[in-house]
Amino acid sequence: MPKVLIVVNVDWFFISHRLCIAEKAVELGWQVLVAAEDTGRSNEIINKGITFINMSFSRSGTNFLQESKTLMLFYKLYKKVKPDIIHHVTLKPVIYGSVVSKLLKVKGTLNAISGLGYNFTSNRQGLVQKVMIRLMKYGFNQNNLSIIFQNQDDYQETLKLGIISKFNTINFIKGSGVNLYEFNYSKPFNNGKIEILLPTRMLWDKGVSELREATKILKDKYRGKVLFVLAGLADNDNKAGVPEDYLKDWEEKDYVKWIGYNKDMVNIYKQSDIVVLPSYREGIPKSLIEACAVGRPIVTTNAIGCKECVDEGKNGYKVPVKSILELAIAIEKLILSESDRLRMGNYSRNKAEKEFSQEMVINKHLNIYKELYEK
Missing domain, CATH: 3.40.50.2000 (Glycogen Phosphorylase B;)
Known part of the structure; x- marks a missing residue:
């Protein structure tokens, strides 16, 4: 053997x-x-x-x-x-x-x-x-x-x-x-708010601080209309780990919520409308191929690894690494268009079936x- x-x-x-x-x-x-x-x-x-x-x-x-x-x-x-x-x-x-x-x-x-x-x-x-x-x-x-x-x-x-x-x-x-049967395509739930998901370990290199600044830019226009959900553990053993205090300080009722690690990521994706990952560098991020499989539009960076998961304008948008304003603008585009979210979500699923x-x-x-x- x-x-x-x-x-x-x-x-x-x-x-x-x-x-x-x-x-x-x-x-x-x-x-x-x-x-x-x-x-x-x-x-x-x-x-x-x-x-x-x-x-x-x-x-x-x-x-x-x-x-x-x-x-x-x-x-x-x-x-x-x-x-x-x-x-x-x-x-x-x-x-x-x-x-x-x-x-x-x-x-x-x-x-x-x-x-x-x-x-x-x-x-x-x-x-x-x-x-x-x-x-x-x-x-x-x-x-x-x-x-x-x-x-x-x-x-x-x-x-x-x-x-x-x-x-x-x-x-x-x-x-x-990605298991295409477990992470099956699902239309977004209509929860009254547009849910924007960051599904990753909380590391600076994942673009956590850039997303925080982007949420500040969008806050006056969209608080009460959107909910940012941070789904991932604070990795204290990693040099690039984001402290729990930073994440708790970022939380804001009805606008930003940190839920930590969740074993049932399928339903976390299905509850979302948009998936975001402003990472500096990846291999191929598992979070984005899972987002594709469930059929979600993506906002990510043009970084190594991330760019392979998004065909620009077809299943999401790619912005420069560490860009804050461009990140906020890309997220806002998807907030404003339900038809684009659905169209891009369908493309994501097709991409997952062909490539992931x-x-x-x-x-x-x-x-x-x-x-x-x-x-």
Whole structure:
């Protein structure tokens, strides 16, 4: 029985982004193990016939001593488990895991690069980024290593930085996909107010402060007519995390509401009329492909990853990164036209069916596993 180890930062991220792939692998006879931090949801993974290994490490730490211990943690895990294939998800597992898989001569390694992360936004060029690049160059330079990119921009960036090796196999998969049956098309409810949804972790790099300023611009004209809903947890362990106090201070009865994390995102999308994500950089944001599937118009930025989810004027609008006035204007366009919202929502659903099917994403991943195992 072939054995695949999937390494990811935290259990909830694995559940939302990769569980469907692991379930199908189990069904096809693979032994699947997942190493991640247990935040209280590991039973949801174990109940699917997957072995769960509690592995806790700092997602954004840069302390040399602590990071050396983290690297050793990866080494001990891989040596003990002896997987045939290792699937690294999120940037730190990709970097450290590739180094260790090379040292231990693991049969096959798959690196999923879903955006280059905090240290690659805002043109950060510090020591941390230089060390990350050096480690990636070393770890990627091995036989039978496959890479998944979600967009061409991240691929071109890693190519320019000299990270990709001639031994690597390159794949393009648009995000983690969406279950088109679960996230089915639904006409917006008529709740009396137009609901504008921000469905993401509350991070500065997601454009939270820009949206707050945009709500101030729109407030005098639309308070009582629209409701901004912030659906996502405050990620205190992330360097770019927005403090809870900031979100609570932003809240305003009948105008802005922060509901935190909600497990039932299907209904949260269905209650909305417009979905907004003013992010600085993404891989392919799961929130936007889910918004497409449910049939919602989108306002986002022309940032890497986000721009792939919107065809300008057809299923939404793209504005420049960190632009506040343009963001407010784009949101207002959709507030003012119900017919545009419905037309764009239909286009979003069609786009999801053509480009973001979860079934297609699962099959592509399993084909990569098979190719790595059979080499």
